[in-house]
Amino acid sequence: MSKPKGGKILYRCTECGHAQSKWSGQCGGCGLWNSLVESVEERLPASSRHGGYAGSVAGPAQPVDLAKVETEEISRSTTGLSELDRVLGGGLVPGSAILIGGDPGIGKSTLLLQTLALTGNRFKALYVTGEESPQQVSLRARRLGLACEGVRLLAETSLERILGICSEEQPALLVVDSIQTIYSELLQSAPGSVAQVRECAAQLVRYAKQSGTSLFLVGHVTKEGALAGPRVLEHMVDTVLYFEGDSGQRYRVIRAFKNRFGAVNELGVFAMTETGLKEVRNPSAIFLSRYEEDMPGSVVTVMREGSRPLLVEVQALVDESHLAAPRRVALGLEGNRLAMLLAVLHRHGGVGILNQDVFTNLVGGLRMSETAGDLAVLFAVVSSYRDKPIPRDWIAFGELGLSGEIRPVPGGEERLREAAKQGFKHAVVPAKNTPRGSPEGLQVMAVKSLRDALDAL
Template identity: 55%
Template sequence: MAKKKTAFVCSDCGAEFARWQGQCSECKAWNTVTEFRVPSAKAAPQGGVTSGYAGFVEAKVQTLDEVNLEQLPRFSTGFTEFDRVLGGGVVPGSAILIGGSPGAGKSTVLLQTMCRLAESMNTLYVTGEESLQQVAMRATRLGLPTNKLKTLAETSVETICQLALREKPSIMVIDSIQVMHMNDIQSAPGSVSQVRESAAYLTRFAKQNQVAIIMVGHVTKDGTLAGPKVLEHCIDCSILLEGSADSRFRTLRGNKNRFGAVNELGVFAMTSQGLKEVSNPSAIFLNRGEAQTPGSLVMVIWEGTRPLLVEVQALVDYSQLANPRRVTVGLEQNRLAMLLAVLHRHGGLQVSDQDVFVNVVGGVKVTETSADLALIAALVSSFKNQSLDRQLVVFGEVGLGGEIRPVPSGQERLREASKHGFTRAIVPKANQPKEKIEGMEIVAVSSLSEALEALF
């Protein structure tokens, strides 16, 4: 009897080791190396078809000039915001991974999408976490058409692919990849080996049979996709559905996309009829009070291929603690510490004895540097207890030398602000538009001192 081979794989970076060890020597993470059994190799059947993958055609070597360059036609999901994140729609034969925290609405948005697509094409919804009765109850509660969508309750990847070959769907949903298993792997569903091999099997099936597959993935407590890191490498598109429990808005963000732009953002609102797309998210994030308060300012950030207006709030107050607090929500805390040092050195403002709290309204996470100047303006406004103009927008990157650096797509940001009624903008000098924008006064600055003088 052949001896079963075992290997040890890091669940964070996917590195393999000959024996178990407490720390991964590649990514330096602790307690992430787990054991899994390597499936035994099987002899390839006659005709050269790859073993273990039913229905796969024989591979053929081609030169690049022999490859058919005709672009595969995309098909719409029925959601404009979903299509935007995917790069314009679903590509046939693509493997898409959508993650999110429990209750974010992953299954809801996919059920809505599949019920709409079932009206015009052959679809298959595979659920491994719920029964078919639960899926049908949700679809009925959301008022979705249920007479066309084909459903299947199964967790065996081989069985799912065999049934998919018979049904020939154009798009298939796997909910979720963490409960799927392959029969020749001995470890439990959700383990490193099962998730990796199941995802690789489904991805290969999608490529060979031109079936678009959407896999649902769980997330860890720090918000990253659970499972081995190689899971994100083998798929074509990785998107994350984010949203706090106390907010009805959900953001769909693209982290990887082989068919479109990354960091694209789609905004949805959770209602009693499921997720509804928000075509103008800036109007939601700019839902401000009547009275203007110190420390509040609107900035223009860039998400994927479009500008987005959001409000940043800052509160600077005298601290009773020996070590004043620095709290950020929606912004990077290290960035705040750096900007406070720049403000002290080049702006002459000392806040070492002050508590600093920063919040981005609406639960938006800002990762780009164009929010630097707006954040400093909000901090100074709160410290001086002096309100800023309600019709003012600010954006720009602040360097360590106190210089104001340009940011990409400055013209588009200003046009978006003008469309929402803003009449004054403070921008980097290099982002000053060549053509005048009707109804907007634009102040171009090159240093932090110039910006503070224009603001206050």
């Protein structure tokens, strides 16, 4: 094992920062067990210890007036997939580092291989695979029918070797699949350990910033669904994407949880087919595959994911409970919020379901992170409790307050336009979201309180 040049290996505590030259089970500084991780400590020259850093060319930094800093328009390059461009904020930014995670078999490698195939004819692209052989990657490309002219492939796990080849190739787009398989010869720990993931990611991000290369890092996830490795991995990169969905289902959803070059709540929808991932331009039509006849406990609401309004079906099932404490099960929304909505329904709506089991679900595996679906959830609950279906051409959205008032939600007119485009005829909305002119063919019913909403229903 080669020794690091210009530095030494230390074992630093992740809690107190205490460093020691040898590993031990207990930290000598704070006494915590199993908190020491391997790290490479750079030795700075004497000239750079006071102002500046090792290898600095521009010299020590000086404070500047923020109002006088010149800004340049960010030049973006399209990936060829409009849904991915939407989540990234409009396309790839030179020098950006993007971390994408997801469950095994969800389609991360397929998505990036399609991106490389679509961009390989415009600029240099390098695909570094640490988990598959070149033959396996080639077989996947042929199975998907991808034309990969201009895409360079490298099967390597050594960080130093990868950076050396990148210096020779000078790619404009670099994909590393995955960061947990890359190791640095400066460290003695195994690939995938905290120290290896942190050091390799830091070196790759530094190379991307210096060379202007757009970098994609593929990350594994734990059984809890979080990205494997140190939390600092998400702080190093500019964008964190999560690829969600069930490997047994057809549709996949990609979300941005961090984006320094765009909005964070954007949503991209793909469909997995025999020829790879296909973009879904109208996701509302997917999540509205309802029965041909009216069914109790079902109502449609309009969510907003980033800049996109999305129609989704909310389902509820209310049944008599045989338990001392009735069950409250919420799939797709927060359980505590469901309990709060049921309490408001009892107190201000006069509908008591204290001895009933209540199950709610968002069709399609979506998650509702906003409060605009409160009214639709209660409509579905009341419909199931009274066994009376809500007409199929009705939608409802609005936030419910603890005093029973219906509060407005952002983007009301956009939500109504999306509902009218999908053929809905009646909409129950907060009074302050009433548009000046209703969309053609859509009757808007404005309500101020929960009582008014139930009367309109």
